[in-house]
Amino acid sequence: MSKIVVASDNKGKLREIAQIFKGYEILSMREAGFSGEIEETGKTFEENAVLKARAVSEALHCTALADDSGLCVEALGGAPGVYSARFCGRHGDDKANNALLLEKLRSVPDGERAAYFESCVAVCTQGGKVITATGRTHGRILKEEQGEGGFGYDPLFYSDELGKSFGLASAEEKNGVSHRAKALAALSRKIKGISL
Helix, strand or coil, X not given: CEEEEECCCCHHHHHXXXXXXXXXXXXXXXXXXXXXXXXXXXXCHHHHHHHHHHHHHHHHCCCEEEEEEEEXXXXXXXXXXXXXXXXXXXXXXXHHHHHHHHHHCCCCCHHHCEEEEEEEEXXXXXXXXXXXXXXXXXXXXXXXXXXXXXXXXXXXXXXXXXXXXXCCCCHHHHHHHCHHHHHHHHHHHHHCCCCC
8 A cells, every 4th residue: 555644743634634545554744753843935835735745755755745725815815825824923823813814804894705715735756746736615704703613714714615604514514615625636636547
């Protein structure tokens, strides 16, 4: 069985990847022996995904997969975008990120709160070949949080496909329409028949 090392230790993300990439052994970068920090210096989701996949692939001499994703709000010119996890200035402070987003959109009417989540996934093979795919899920930003589920901006993101916030959706519902699931499915089609 071919092995893919994922440039992440996020258990939910690893589970989602394993469900789509059946037939591959999926390992986290820590399980595979990578303990370094990878600085995300890219200006786009694709640049960051490629940067992470290449760093792990080169360090461990293996095929590596990475994703980078975030929320893009049209009224904010696509922000927070690649800075989604550190929108408030601190990495991973969901509460402060959500509060800042609501503050910035305070005077924006319902009809102008369109947004989408975007994910780019990248595979870097042992030989250095890079393959990428992108997925998006569209919706709008609510005026207050709805639901306790998910993480990050999920309680503020009303999904057009589900007809409710990601915060109210089950994991199965969210994974069925999520940007990462769409990107991973597109990537799995692209790598069929390629020797990893």
